[in-house]
Each structure stands twice: as C-alpha cells, then as structure tokens.
C-alpha cells in the first residue's frame with residue numbers, strides 16, 4: 001500500500017549545525033567545537049522533492065559539495081528549550097533528510113577573511129529535502145543510518161549515533177539564542193564522506209531505520225549548471 | 235494630521251550587508267571588501283515598534299553594540315536583479331530604519347575561529363525596526379540622514395550617500411545567490427559611530443529627509459538584561 005507523502009511546509013528559519021561528527025571534522029581539517037555552532041540558510045534555498053535540479057554555481061572555481069543530514073522539523077514555537085529528550089519530543093513534529101549543499105571555494109575564502117558563511121551555504125537549491133518523515137516511523141533519531149550516493153556509488157553512510165552533540169543539546173543551543181517556530185528546520189550536521197559533485201551527477205540520499213530505508217526520507221536529485229547568478233572565479 | 239503607521243510584515247529572510255561605509259570599516263579595524271558581503275538574521279530576531287526591550291545577552295563578557303541601518307523592504311520575489319535604479323524601484327515597496335544589534339565578544343570569537351556570524355548577530359530582539367516608510371516619503375535612499383542616539387546623545391549621524399556599494403548593487407549581489415521575496419528585508423550597512431549599550435540605556439534612531447525626521451522611521455527602544463538564554467562568559 002502506497003504511503004501518502006507529505007511535503008515540508010516552507011520554513012522561515014533554517015538553522016544548520018556544523019562539525020557535529022568527529023570523522024567529518026577530521027576530513028575537512030577543522031577543529032572540534034567546544035559547543036555547537038550553526039549558520040542559517042535562506043528559505044529560498046529549499047528544494048522540494050521533484051522541484052528540479054540542484055543548480056551548481058557558475059565559474060571555473062566552483063566546487064560544489066554535498067553533506068547529507070538528519071533534519072528536525074519544528075512543530076511549534078520553541079524558546080530556550082531544555083536539553084532533554086522530553087523537550088525535543090515536544091518541539092519536533094517530524095523529521096526529514098536534507099542535503100546541505102556547500103560551495104567550498106567561497107567557504108574557504110570566507111573562512112580566510114573571517115566573513116559569514118551566508119553566501120557559500122545559501123545559494124538557491126542548496127537545500128534539497130525529502131518528504132516529511134512522521135515521528136512514529138523514526139522513533140529514535142540518534143539510531144538511524146544516513147546515506148548518500150553519487151551516480152549510484154555510496155559516499156556517505158553512518159549512524160546518527162555518532163553525533164557529538166545530541167539533538168536535544170542542538171535544540172537547546174539554537175533556541176538559547178532565538179526561538180525556532182513551527183515548520184522551521186534544524187539540520188543536525190553531516191557524517192564523514194563529503195565530497196564534490198558536478199553537473200550531470202545524480203545524488204540519492206536517504207535514511208534507514210533498522211536497516212530498512214524509509215520511503216518518506218528519499219531524495220533523488222540531479223545537478224545542473226546554473227545559467228545566471230553569482231559566479232566563482234577560478 | 236496624524237499619519238497612519240504601518241508595521242512591517244514578518245519576513246522569511248533578513249539579509250544584512252556588512253562593511254558598507256568606509257569610516258565604519260576603519261573604526262572596527264576591518265578591511266574594505268572587494269564585493270559586498272552579507273549575513274542572515276532569523277525572523278525571530280525582529281523587534282517591532284512597541285514590542286518591548288532589546289534583550290542584552292547575559293554574562294560578564296557580553297558587549298552589545300548598535301548599528302543603525304537603512305532597510306529595504308521587498309515588494310515581490312526578486313531573483314538575479316540587475317544592479318540598476320529601475321530594478322531597485324521595482325523590487326522595493328518601502329523602507330524602514332533598523333538597528334543591527336551585535337554581540338561583539340562572540341563576534342570576535344567567531345571571527346578568530348572563522349565560524350559563522352549567526353549567533354552574534356541573531357539573538358532574539360536583535361533587530362529593532364521602525365514602521366514602514368512609504369516610497370514617496372523617501373524618494374532618494376542614497377540621500378537621507380541616518381541617526382542614532384543613546385540616552386539622548388547622538389552617536390551615529392551620516393548620509394546614506396556614503397555607502398560603498400549602492401542599494402541596486404546590494405540587491406543584485408544578494409539575489410545573485412538566492413531570491414528575496416515579498417516582505418524580506420535587506421539591511422544596507424551602518425555608518426561610523428557604532429558602540430556599546432547596557433541595560434537601562436534608551437536608544438532612539440531614525441532618518442531625516444532634507445533635514446526633516448520622518449515619523450514612520452522613528453525607533454525608541456530600551457535595553458534590558460535577558461534573564462535566560464545563551465550567556466557570554468567574561
């Protein structure tokens with residue numbers, strides 16, 4: 001019997017946690033944070049299932065990377081959440097799989113100049129998401145397997161149990177700064193295996209619970225070169 | 235005759251340009267950017283007129299700074315705008331005055347670690363705004379005077395004619411990355427004179443056209459210490 005697939009509503013705020021898996025920190029040569037940190041993507045970065053391709057920025061210098069992540073979908077306004085499982089259960093109405101697309105050349109330039117990450121993380125189509133995963137289908141968000149394939153080859157595949165800061169702590173941190181609201185999204189960081197994609201590549205991503213993939217969590221999306229917009233010099 | 239004052243609608247995306255006035259770049263010891271850059275504030279940072287105080291983060295290390303800015307209020311979805319006056323006129327439905335509140339201790343820590351600015355710029359209440367200024371009251375956004383006072387003393391007072399990148403160029407830059415939509419806000423940078431405020435201080439800000447203050451652009455807001463939330467260690 002076919003499941004009825006529900007789209008995510010458009011969020012206002014999309015908060016994305018960085019460096020939340022030790023092996024991913026090592027692969028990018030970054031240091032382990034002493035507390036969570038996050039950046040924001042604009043709502044216009046969201047790419048719904050069937051919403052067309054990921055648009056790779058123009059220019060010879062562009063290096064487009066994927067990062068598969070578990071996404072918490074807020075069910076109500078949450079201000080200064082406690083870092084408890086109960087608070088997380090009350091805050092979250094469901095889950096999704098998302099791909100935090102990143103343009104690494106402009107990210108490295110921003111890091112070198114100590115500038116914000118809003119450009120390198122915020123291009124349109126830079127957040128492909130799955131459908132909404134109902135809570136009952138994903139009862140333990142710290143014990144599921146995220147995976148991502150490029151052209152059929154597995155590139156990322158790890159348990160969310162490897163997170164450095166758990167989801168209650170991430171929700172506590174982000175909402176200690178400013179509230180999240182219903183339909184806002186919290187991306188919880190990516191495991192190891194991030195890497196480049198180029199126009200023509202097809203990315204598949206998803207989540208397995210007890211070894212079984214959830215239909216609601218599936219993403220299949222193609223990469224195409226963007227015709228206009230900001231270009232990254234070689 | 236009293237003017238009918240209109241509130242800003244709640245935006246999804248709030249894009250804030252940094253370092254867009256030469257004297258302000260000098261006062262913070264920053265370097266002049268070769269192209270505009272911006273960061274995002276969450277919608278939950280917005281503080282409407284009469285919406286209560288600015289909440290200063292807790293902790294002995296907190297250093298809360300004001301930055302008065304001219305705000306462009308989007309009137310429609312704009313994707314890859316041209317950097318022309320005509321494109322700006324078509325994109326913007328009105329203006330506002332906003333105060334880009336910033337917690338400098340966490341900003342300096344983020345810059346030192348090459349981390350995003352989302353925390354230091356994104357606390358709740360960190361974007362007090364005025365009412366909507368209709369376009370006909372502010373016919374030339376590059377020729378108005380922004381001012382900000384703390385406890386009645388003028389701290390910032392400069393012409394928007396001093397912007398390094400004009401508003402059409404800012405709109406072009408931001409929308410070359412991802413679209414802005416109706417009611418989204420674009421903050422255009424702050425002139426010199428930024429500085430600290432503490433609980434108990436009262437901030438007034440506004441805009442003068444031909445030397446005459448616009449009622450719609452007036453902000454009067456008090457600073458209070460936040461009771462909960464993220465604290466900044468001394």
Ligand SMILES: [Mg+2]
Pocket residue numbers: 016017018067069100189190
């Ligand atoms: Mg990520």
Ligand SMILES: [Mg+2]
Pocket residue numbers: 039040116117118273274350351352
């Ligand atoms: Mg940022």
Ligand SMILES: [Mg+2]
Pocket residue numbers: 250251252301303334423424
């Ligand atoms: Mg500013």
